[in-house]
Amino acid sequence: MTFKSINPFSQEIIAEYEALTNSQLNKKLELAETAFKNWKNTSSQERADKMQKLANILRANKEKLGLIITSEMGKIISESIGEVEKSASNCDYYAEHAEQMLKDVYYDTPFKSMSVYDPMGAVFAVMPWNYPFWQVLRYAAPAIMAGNVTLLKHASNVIGCAKAIENAFLEAGFPEGVFQHIGIEIGQVESVIAADIVHGITLTGSEGAGSSVAALAGKHIKKTVMELGGSDAFIVLNDANLEKAAEVAAHSRMLNAGQACICAKRFIVTEKVADEFVSLFAKSMQSLQQGDPLKKGIHLGPLARLDLAETLASQLEKSLKQGAKLVVGGEYENCNFQPTLIDFVAVDSVAFQEETFGPLATVIRAKDENDAVAIANNHRYGLAAAIWTEDREKAYKIARNIEAGNVFVNSLVRSDSRVPFGGVKKSGYGRELGAVGIKEFVNMKSVVIE
Structure with missing residues (x-):
């Protein structure tokens, strides 16, 4: 299958991208698993340093990245540049606050008891085209700062944005496999959800897409966060x-x-x-x-x-x-x-x-x-x-x-970034952003020591 990036104002074809074969997808999943084994053991400071560098890279290249957004999905250039800046600010926020948000929590019991927050594995994200940078960094910054890795299935008309984000992560020094864009067809989604390395799924999109992905996640008993339609x-x-x-x-x-x-x-x-x-x-x-x-x-x-x-x-x-x-x-x-x-x-x-x-x-x-x-x-x-x-x-x-x-x-x-965000009813469930958002894809583990 070929994905086409088409300029919505001129209707000119910008680029074409081939979907991953099943063999290529399996290699991406294996890379995520390898990357997680190392990334989960990195210090909060090391993660923060790289996340701060990512923020700086986004700001330094905001005009170039903004042009990619505008070319692929059509929003005015000032809004595209503003989106990149907001995404960078989100990286700043989690670089500065993630360690405090994930500190051990102690309880008043006769014995020593606490909750610790462990990373889960890979977070699989299905993201939309309307805010192709912000929607991605909104989930990815906290997920990665918590020690997870992530696999992004971006909308098929903004593959150029997905590639640009992946390149920015690599330029910032994140190990290969911590953030991966996977250009896959709809029929390949379940194989990603079913993969052992994947422990969470986040989707921003339509009510129909959310219902379908949530059903697959339920089948394989995987945690989900859904931000769906709104009126x-x-x-x-x-x-x-x-x-x-x-x-x-x-x-x-x-x-x-x-x-x-x-x-x-x-x-x-x-x-x-x-x-x-x-x-x-x-x-x-x-x-x-x-x-x-x-x-x-x-x-x-x-x-x-x-x-x-x-x-x-x-x-x-x-x-x-x-x-x-x-x-x-x-x-x-x-x-x-x-x-x-x-x-x-x-x-x-x-x-x-x-x-x-x-x-x-x-x-x-x-x-x-x-x-x-x-x-x-x-x-x-x-x-x-x-x-x-x-x-x-x-x-x-x-x-x-x-x-x-x-x-x-x-x-x-x-x-x-500071305020939890999400919906109720058919608009979805779960929350992104703030201290609540970073805890959606962690294992809150109770530890009791007699």
């Missing part, structure tokens, strides 16, 4: 700062051309302020320029693939037929999709029920605060949400009632 609620209440909310709403929905699980997608606005908010939201949307992601003044590039644009167009068409009203945008050519806003979206419509992965914003009008919360929770996804109100005490109470893994008040939903 995040952006709740605007009567006392919100509407100008600020509308500005952030446009940025949140159009970031990465709307191709993010934590992009706000369902804008739930109380009726009293809905007209004003929609007017401000439309104005913000109309100020955005879609086009060549390498040019200055462009706010969003193309969608990553033609089929994604066609799917989004279909979702828009169906939603309009179901009663939604087009406010802004609605046109697309190839992968280039205009920033689009629709109003009066019903809870049983396609735009509400399905994840819209692109620059399509949907406004749902709620009767009041309680209705807004009910609408927000009336969904199979529960990744993140935002609440806009000037009453911080009320915001806290509402946040406790929102069914999501992350809730932000009066700000853009975002991930941060």
